[in-house]
Amino acid sequence: MKPSLTPIEPAARHGRKKLYVSINKKFVLSHLSSAVWLTFSIYLSLPWLKDLSEIVTLPISILIIGGIAYLPGYMNGFLVMSLLLDRQPSFKNPDPDKEVTLLVAAFNEENTIFQTLSYVANQDYKGKIKAIVIDNRSSDNTYCELVRAQKELNLEIKVLKESKPGKFHALNKGLQHVTTEYVISLDADTLLHPSAVRFLVARMESSPEEVCAVAGSMLVRNSRENLLTKIQEWDYYLGIASIKRLQGLYQGTLVAQGAFSLYKTNSVRQVNGWPDAIGEDIVLTWRLLQKEWKVYFEPLAAAFTDVPSNLSHFAKQRSRWARGMIEGLNEIKPWNQPQIYTKYLTGVNLVMPYLDMVYTFFWIPGLILAFFGYFWIVGPMTLFVLPLTILSYGILYMYQKHYVFKNLNLKVRKNILGFFAFILFYQMIMSPISVWGYFQELFKLKRVWD
Incomplete structure (x- = not known):
């Protein structure tokens, strides 16, 4: 999917008020049909x-x-x-203006980091966006590109260095410097739709108090490379999106993915930040859910990522995802989750x-x-x-x-x-x-x- 550079407004919904069906009834009806x-x-x-x-x-x-x-x-x-x-409930306020901090862990990202930050700088968000980029032992020109971004982009960028290898170390280093109520994690090679941050924050601001995170929607940018990327385009567009919509409906999105998600800063700190795990975003999300908080999904908060274009990299990525799921199950058993929907959703992973x-x-x-x-x-x-x-x-x-x-x-x-x-x-x-x-x-x- 080619990233759009046009900010948008959500379509207004008109007509008679539709019959409300509670989450409990949806859960029961869905199981009965199954x-x-x-x-x-x-x-x-x-x-x-x-x-x-x-x-x-x-x-x-x-x-x-x-x-x-x-x-x-x-x-x-x-x-x-x-x-x-x-x-999907309508936004209570589609134009929030709370100040947010965006964390980017970067390891040898000289070819992508400037473009990623330029898309952040072009957001139509009315509030202030602070970017904290953590250079995690890069050996290329990542730092030079960050200095260039500080000079050329209309964006407040703070650059930190983390000597310990590992994305979780980098993100936790950045978390120490966050002073805003909300923090967004973003991969260094991910491009944001110009309204992505606005919709992500709008969903959080429109949600109940117990919602502590909102996962963004990931789409494939490089689907034209070969057959493997063409297949993954449909996986993201249909497969992953459908699962996240299902989980979001039952208030327990199981992965607020590190590539693009928003969290309440204090909630992340209460579970001691990102864990030392190959699926650090999976384990973090499950720890948040265990605290009786809820995690939502916002399909309009779109971001574009490059997926693996060869079978070797694809196998490493997806085996890592499978391994991360097992890490989460080992740490937090489904029956230990406090909410019935989350028990079920994490329990599905057991099979x-x-x-x-x-x-x-x-x-x-x-x-x-x-x-x-x-x-x-x-x-x-x-x-x-x-x-x-x-x-x-x-x-x-x-x-x-x-x-x-x-x-x-x-x-x-x-x-x-x-x-x-x-x-x-x-x-x-x-x-x-x-x-x-x-x-x-x-x-x-x-x-x-x-």
């Missing part, structure tokens, strides 16, 4: 279950089919109904390793067997998962296009090849990479960021 779909799926799968059990026994058959069809179908059903019931392992060790080999005429695992019944998946993506596509992109003066790029590759092959790439991330954390292998 249960209906699950019952239907089990009924349809009985012949498949019978045939497979003659080969690998009934318990193993249930384990395999449960990971391929039952649980994914239930989760997709819950997602679809939740998205249909979701209504993700199971789903990824079933997909990796059974579905992919089953797909290979199907090409040779053996439909023991992958057969016609597996196609019943596709309609609900396409439906959920279709709902989100229309929302993203008409509510988010239209309001942000953005256009959805034509990327048909990437879409079909995303639907058909993305999970075949992601599940084995995630499994590798789980094993990395299980055996405490060396952390790899690059």
